Amino acid sequence: MHIQRSLLLPCLLACAAASAQAPRADSSPAVRTLRTHEVTDNPLRKSDDLITIGQQTAPTLVISRKSIELAGSRRLDEVLREQTGMAIVPDLGSGNRSVGIQLQGFSSEYVLILIDGQPMTGRLAGNFDLSRIGVGDVERIEVIKGAASSLYGSEALGGVINIITRQAVRKAQASAGLRFGTYQTTDANLSAEMPFKNNKGFVSVSGNFYKTDGFNANTAYLKEGKTSPPYTSFSGQARGQWRFNDRTSLQARVRAAGRQSEMFRSYGAQPFHDNLREKDINAGLNLRSQASRTTTLLARYYYTGYDTRQTVILQENGRLLQENDFYQQIHRLEVQAENRPDNLPLVFLGGIGADRQSYNNPGSDILRAMSGYFAYLQGEYAYSEKFRMTAGFRYDGNTDYGGRLNLSAGALFKPTQWLSFRASLGNGFKPPTYAQMYQVFTNITQGYTVIGAHNFAEKAAELKAAGTIAQVWDNAAQIALLKPETSTSINAGFTLHTGSHMEWQAGAFMHRLRHLINTEQVGIMRNGQQLFSYINIDRVIMRGVEAGWKFAITPNLQLSAGYQLLDARNSAVTDSIRQKSSRYATVRTPDGIRPATTKDYFGLPNRSRHMGSLQAAWAHPRWGLGASFRGTYRGKYGFLDVDNNGYIDNYDVFVKGYALLYVSVQKTLLRKRLTLHLGVDNIGGYTDYLMPSQPGRVFMAGAEWHFIRKEKN
Template sequence: MPIQRSLLLPFLLACAAAAAQGPRADSTPAVRTLRTHEVTENSHRKSDDLITIGRQTAPTLVISRQSIQLAGSRRLDEVLREQTGMAIVPDLGSGNRSVGIQLQGFSSEYVLILIDGQPMTGRLAGNFDLSRIGVGDVERIEVIKGAASSLYGSEALGGVINIITRQAVRKAQATAGLRSGTYRTTDANASAEAPFKHNKGFVSLSGNFYKTDGFNANSQYLKAGKTSPPYTSFSGQARGQWRFSDRTSLQARVRAAGRTSDMFRSYGAQPFNDHLREQDLNAGLNLRHQASPGTTLLARYYYTGYDTRQTVTLQENGRILQENDFFQQIHRLEVQAETRPDKLPVTFLGGMGGDRQSYRNTGSDIRNIMSGYFAYLQGEFASTETFRLTAGLRYDGNSDYGGRLNLSAGARYSPTSWLSLRASLGNGFKPPTYAQMYQVFTNIQQGYTVIGAHNFAEKAAQLKAAGTIAQIWDNASEVRHLEPETSTSVNAGITVNTGSRMEWQAGAFHHRLKNLINTEQVGIMRNGQQLFSYINIDRVVMRGVEAGWKFSITPNLQLSAGYQLLDARNPAVTDSIRQKSQRYKSVRTPDGIRAATTKDYFGLPNRSRHMGSLQASWAHPRWGLGASFRGTYRGKYGFLDVDNNGYIDQYDVFVKGYTLLYFSVQKTLLQKRLTLHVSADNLTGYTDYLMPSQPGRVFMAGAEWHFFRKKDKN
């Protein structure tokens, strides 16, 4: 069923003000800055939302429009894959079409994805597909690392990624661009914007078309077809603002996107066709009012919906092997208020609201309605420019699991102009999803079946009676009604500016999760496929350090590097090995089975202990020329527990450590009207069959034309 086009629009009561929008980034791609990313220590970036990145004491990162353009990035995953401590991971269950983000060890379901402050929906198995989002009209990307649930909600236990589009329009202009390259990839975009009524209002439009033939990263086993399938996608966005007065404004936006993919695969027997169609729609209204010089009110409503249908059929007879029809939508209403009392060094930010979520998954027993409600308050104390203290609390309620009060606190201290210290503490609460509770899903091409925890006994018994389950393992006794996940996160860091040309950053983090919902194999199907369900893990610890360095060799040349060390593990596994519990007591080595030791435990799967990045950027604004060379390293990580002893040990299947290199160059001509761009990704052509979404060497080239009045070109 397609996404509903008519939206129920509640009326908005609090008023909001036309807070002055900051000047928008120059739409011409001439490189004005070399900084590929920056940690915002003291800035409060202007946006529609009162909750801004400058309020955070957790580690933050801002990726600028100029950096995105210079790198030649086309989709959101391409931007984030080059950032320190951020890993792109494929979702095998979606046929490798979906790629998610991992942040400080947190998997994708714990990282909130926003566009202009609005949460995006459409997660399958908890994974939000970053490749759905084009970055052609993005002004900047803001990242918060670590717990941010006190202001952003339960999905932000691991962090927030907020994609900010154009926030103000001061002149009429337009852009059209086209790129093409390897794998017959085509990327076309167009945008236009203009103010009206003497700048009392503006309208902005943008669109993107993207098409690729996909690729095969597993020719060793896949005889025909693609591991990353071909697809065609489109997206369009419209945004406008009207100022009723100097104190009140109304902003509206709508974004629609769709993707279709048809894929053929053959592993040597029973070739099949896989068809996928996705649609998503996002719309919102913000009403802002400056009630007094120190008080701002904001009321907003938004709708987000995601609709997907996947069908897998045998090529020889057209018999349906798998059919998945999933639809999710969210209506949310929220009111925010910010006030700065006169003559007091304190700022308060508070808000409250609720949402109504509905789900539909044909063929499953997932209940289709869930409601949530929330309220939050944060205070910020800044007696001087050198010291800032924040403290907040948030209450999240759920129609099925009740509620919980979450606390947060943070401090930033800058005793000198060259030194800054920060620390933050936060906790969170996340109830299980309906899919984790009630789904029954079989993925034919990847070979597994998943049954929700709350109906596992009933559905497993039905499948066993039908003769489709061969064996249910002993650990299935641990499958029971899921408990909500809770977390406590601590971050601390230091920034040192050794002169105007060099900056050092270092930080440490410690995340402790209780009742982590983990996907675990609990049996074998009759045809040899795996049987999975969901189990609460009592406690998981993820801890590590991050370090970064930036050096401006000249005003036009900058180097930067980053490193993350991560230790992510389940302490219960270590305890079970010490206690020689039945399942954990041995490991299978090339020389046979021996007793396990705690040193055999590598940690949680799909987490690398070592990650690093290196970047060199050069720009000559007078020549309109810029170039960028980047490299990323990801250490080995556990992929599969082959001996079924309950953990990844040193003899299991690992993805080897690897390095990826990228290069791009761009040139502006004709008084900045024309921009030429050439990029090369994965220069060495590195691939691994265990990384089905990693392409080989990719070359792209293209041009953009900018329409503007000559007097406005700067």
């Protein structure tokens, strides 16, 4: 493998040199079709990254800046919660302070979060907290559904969410905004940008302050305190670009953010203070060059770091009850090359790179580091304007787990202007995370404890000797050194245009996972709460269908709707029920215990079979008025296996199905320099104590002042 890595970059550069000598006539229709993918007015395109969403044959979604502004969204989770097939879920392992995304049944650990093509870090319990990211400086959000590991790497088994900040600056402008609402929520934004040297370079800066008092969605049990804690956060970002000439540019960006939360909690006994501090920083440097008319090269370095500290102190005696420190950082170096040969309807995209990841728990005996390396290549072939196909591979290596080759393929067929078909196939590979292997975490608000699989025996023995573990169950014998997870994803669908104003989309997906790392209860704590660890599940299948509809009634009034049907289950559970295995053989019903059947198995927890969305957007440009109405539905989903038979059955604890409605109105004044906004989230005020991060009705109002009117995108 070392020989292959050392040869790949010279091969790419040799390809670039050879293509520079190739003839340059664009004679065939297929070549002209490929050329339309380029941005003709600027060789640097609209994104730093050579990997773009247009190169995907998997289902994709682009959320525009206009949609974000009209909806009045403030944080990333607020944008994504209203999209078809995407569910926002709380991360109880982080004390309800974070929310993650679920995509086509994949939980947050399998969805890669990027900013301008570079990965974010800070997954304390596998979950990336979407509420950390403000959207004040976001130009658009790109979503890829399904395995994208062949281009994006091991964390993209379930999909990719790429947050694109403003890429091009054509004139000096600045804005300031302030919003205030329910739960004493305050959201303040400042941004400014300016080109210089006749647009050879630009610089842009932005900052955000966000504060909320939190809320309590569990008043029946939580006597004092909040299920969604109060916090204050700051974030700032700076971005710059310098164009040496029409072929070469240098881009740099840095983002820093911090959040602090402090509160008092009481469930009726042993009240305590809960303190959390976290900060993260992301920095990148990109050198991009149009090496020839047909070849583009990109070299980049990226650093990201995340640091968090949580302490829980008993009020009555000041004793430190819990302390969780975690630090993670990643250094990554990558070289990309894109080649578009003349006279051939082909595009090649390849790259090589390496990264170094380190994890540290200060005050503990855990200090880990892993190095990774990767190489990928994708080819795109356009037979005609009606047919396009892609195929590629990616090799990911890891110092702890070796490597794996992931393959991908896809096709797009457009027999007419009003009908197109799309299909994709992809593999994925994901090593276990630090938390799954080694971390010991106790959620003091819920009482449960999670121990990593690689040190379970040692740490469980220590806790049992300390008197905190009451019993370790027999299934703990299944805990072993974790295997990497692998997946195969298939997506297929069509798009139909009925007239010039209506579009229909429908598709089906299936994801087969091997060695899925599952969180499983393996014992009982002295306080009656659960003891968890991680166990590989041999076979998991998630399959379903998605459908969408868009109708532009007028240029200023648009409707859209979407639906997802999902079936997610562990095949081993189904087999065990059929085989009448001891733990899976019975089910406890209101009428007593009876033999179980496969129909009793509802599926994986926290997955709804039915999800839907509805959106209506209206604008009146002459009046400077706009309005947006959105609705989401999520069907019931399994929450807790109360009879300990190893799966969620129809008699366990479920979160009931619910619908949430949102409305927002905005008005521009003073020649579009002033924008007023009013919004109401969760109009019906729906809450559930099993959904600790779902607030009740929220009113938000605010204004934004544009010092220089922005150009239309």
